[in-house]
Amino acid sequence: MSDAAMGTGDNPYLRDPPTEFDPAEELDAATARAQAAALREAVRFHDRRYYVDADPVIDDRTYDRLFERLRRLEEAFDLDAADSPTRRVGGEPLDELPTVEHVAPMLSIDSSGDPEEVRAFDRRVRDGLDDAGLDTDVTYLCEPKFDGISVELVYEDGRLKRAATRGDGVEGDDITANIRTVGSIPQRLRGEPPERLAVRGELFMPRGPFSEYNSERVAEGKEPFANPRNAVAGTVRQLDPSTVAERPLDCFFFDVLASSAEFETHSEQVRRLPEWGLKTSLRVAHVDDIGAALDYRDRLLDDRDDLSYEVDGAVVKLDDRRSCEALGATSRAPRWAFAYKFPPRTEETTVRQIAVQVGRTGRLTPVAMLDPVEVGGVTVSRATLHNPDQIADLGVDVGDRVEIQRAGDVIPYVEAVTEPGSDDHFQFPDHCPACDSAVERDGPNAFCTGGLACPTQLQRAVEHYAARSGLDIEGLGEKNVQQLIDEGLVERIPDLYDLTVEGLADLEGWGETSAENLVRELEAAMEPPLADFLAAIGVPEVGPTTATSLARHFGTLDAVMAASTAELEGVDDVGPIVAEEIHEFFRSERNRAVVDALRERGVEPRAAETETGTELEGLTFVFTGSLDGYTRSEAQELVERHGGNATSSVSGNTDYLVAGANPGVSKQDDAEANDVPILDQAAFETLLADRGVETEG
Structure with a gap:
């Protein structure tokens, strides 16, 4: 069929499509628009057949030619469309990921690996329905508990309007530009979807593509990701969508958060989602009682290693949505759903070294360096030993044969010593391995007393200082901070304010514009709100909420620094332990020296209002x-x-x-x-x- 015939009859690019095209420059605008529209429809169709149905009708080479033709037409005739499949190749880099509010809360799910806890969940469901006067003869929907990243997608009139991470369940990062690059996520829904539809999905990286992608990273001299979930988490918040487009992400959808259409059951939701082009798992099952739900999880566990994606349990949902609404939710989890977790994966290997890592707050964490061992499809070469008491309890030392578990398929840890290699256990250092400051114990944990002056804590401290929860300084991400430290430009936080445009512009990967932007950001952070400053400098146990309470109570930085433990305990949200942490932090000469150095460079937190008016009292x-x-x-x-x-x-x-x-x-x-x-x-x-x-x- 010639290009001129476009716009009449069936779409020629759906079955046995032609791949020879007239030169784009020879087309008139109307023909180009018609062909581009047909190609968009065809590419969406083939995306669905490939990603959702797993039943492609054309080969990859033919698909690539159709896709490239569409992209060529859009470029030649300026036919850009927000929901075009070509957006999957990426877009302009973003300056930041703004925060957006979810259309409905994205709650967690209570979980346990104990079958009796699942039966107790079933009893609570029936008791709650009985109290509400509803039928207690319930059925459940069971589905895999995917080990990925939860996302919210909002469609209006069938078009993707917004995508966001779960965040704190109420707000998340806007990742719309990145989500548009994921092939299995439609930018335009099929069929007759609701006018307004918000769905929850799990973004993941399939096992095979994950292994291939990690191999590529190693070949390029980059650090491989520890597991697929970490790979997804590190990808989805990239500021450059073209980077996201290069990574093999996929997505399953499993819940309707909000809709202009009504659904009587969760089973109905799962049936309808694929009709609109939203991919669901084939392992979803409707069961008649909790016993069948337990059997479902056990079958899923047996098949776990044969799946192409990571799962760490089964989710059991009360199927009837009216009953779910009657049961409601706690502040963090619905009362009508429960996750029956898989047992941790275990393998044995040998401890070759024990390293002690220093965290941002100075906490020392011992890590066992292991002979690499595959634990549930993931190669593990290191595992946490938690703290000095754990080392003593396990009796673990270099050379020991140990059992390794992966808790929740994410964090490997040493479960037990199976074959000792020595008569003693590893002796925890009494001085910080980074700065030689004395190590102090706080219960089972050990801390470096070097505070903000400890060099190994420096990078984490600078990143925390500049983070959104701190002073929100653009341009001080992990990569840039590491470079500034490696170049000797930043040896402690106050050095940030000594940076110059000239000095930054000479660094590899920097230009005058990016240098000017960072210096401008630092200048804008010279008079931060007191609460932001307190949250930024890394006082243990002081996050944004506690920092706000301290600022409102004391008003000035000097007042906070001079406060006694008893005075600190008088602040909302501050108990005895937190009060002691704050008091000790500001009593440290090293920490005070850092604060003094910041002030010498002109950093002066703005005083907070401490008096509370009565104009809105009672509201x-x-x-x-x-x-x-x-x-x-x-x-x-x-x-x-x-x-x-x-x-x-x-x-x-x-x-x-x-x-x-x-x-x-x-x-x-x-x-x-x-x-x-x-x-x-x-x-x-x-x-x-x-x-x-x-x-x-």
């Missing part, structure tokens, strides 16, 4: 979506600073839900169910103004 707010002019956390702080409460979920005690741009659906549904007024940003700021609260939004 409870929940926020969803993004606000113009300030972040959601800043809005929450504003409310609390004026005597109100800001919570994360809507309940009958909530007075207002404030909905910004791209709000979450579940919070709005909860607000309507509880008769909670929903305010847009303008109405929220009007309410604040009426009560005498000023905003800068």
Whole structure:
């Protein structure tokens, strides 16, 4: 069929497609648009046959020619389309991964490897349904518990609008550009999907392609990934989509988070998803009772090594969705689902060396260096020994024959000594192997007392200082920080503020623009909020929440540093152990020297407001979506600073839900169910103004 015949009859590129084309420059615009549309439809069809159905109807060479023709037409006639399959080759690198709110919570699942715990789950389900006056003669849907990364995909009118990581279950990183490169994920749904559909899937790397990809990394002199899950985690947050496109990612879908269509059962969801081009596992099964669910897991365990992807158990879900809604969820997990885990994989090998690694907080972790051994399809050459007490309890030493387990198929650890190679156990050092500072014990754990001056802690400390949860300094990722340390430009955190454009621009891989950007970012971080600074400098047990409480209570950095243990215990979220950690941190001369050096370079945290007003006293707010002019956390702080409460979920005690741009659906549904007024940003700021609260939004 000639190019001129495009646009009439059936699509010629679906079956036995022609691969000889007229030169693109000889086509008129209308013919090019029609051919590109047909090729997009055909490539999507062949993607489905290959990735979802595992039943391709053309060979790879023919597919490549169709794909290349489509890309050539789009380039020649500027026919770019957001959902074109050609987007899979990547796109422009991103500056960052913004945070987005999920349309519905992405909860964890309670789990156990004990069958009695699974039976107890079944009893809780039946008791809960009985209390709700519902039928207790239940059935379950069973599916593999995939060992990958959970993602949320949102489709509107059948087109992929957004993709996000699970994050904390409420918010995640926006990875839309990266997800568009994954061949098994459709950018446009097939058939007649719901107008609005949010689905949960598991992004994974199949075993075979993972092994091949790791071999390529080794050949290129790069460090191989420890396991497929780590490979996916390291891939999905790449800022360059073309890098993601080169890696063999795949995805299974298993849950509908939100939809404009109704589903009576989880089984119905699983049946419908493939109709729209969303790949599901063939190992899903509907069972009549919990005994059959236990049998399902045991069969899956028997077949585990024959699967092309990693699984670490079976998920058991109550099938009827109305019953699921009646049971509800805790703050972290649904009451209607349970994961029956596989036992850890075990093998034996020999300990050749025991190394002691230094973490960001100074914690010393002993690691056994092993003769490589394959444990469940993954080559393991090192395993954690946890702490000095664990070494003594195991009696482990260099030369011992040991049993290795992989907990949750991720973290290898030494389970037992099966054949001692000596009469003693490894003697834990009493000085830090990196800086020779004294080692102190805290219960079973050991810590280097070198603090921020310990060189091995330096890279982790700098990365933490610049991370989003710290001062959010762009351009100080792992690779750049390591380079700055290797070049001798950064020997401790204050050295960051001595960096110059000229000195950075001379480094390999840097240019004047990237150097100017980093120096500008550092200058912008000279007067950080006190809470951000406290979270950034690595005080043990002090994350963003505790840092905010400290800032509000004490107001200034000097007040925090001078606080006694008793005064620290008077802060919300700070107990005796955390208070002692904070007090010891600032009592350390080395840590104080680092803080002093930062101040000498002009870093001065802004004082926090310590007085709480009463303008919003008695009112409870929940926020969803993004606000113009300030972040959601800043809005929450504003409310609390004026005597109100800001919570994360809507309940009958909530007075207002404030909905910004791209709000979450579940919070709005909860607000309507509880008769909670929903305010847009303008109405929220009007309410604040009426009560005498000023905003800068």
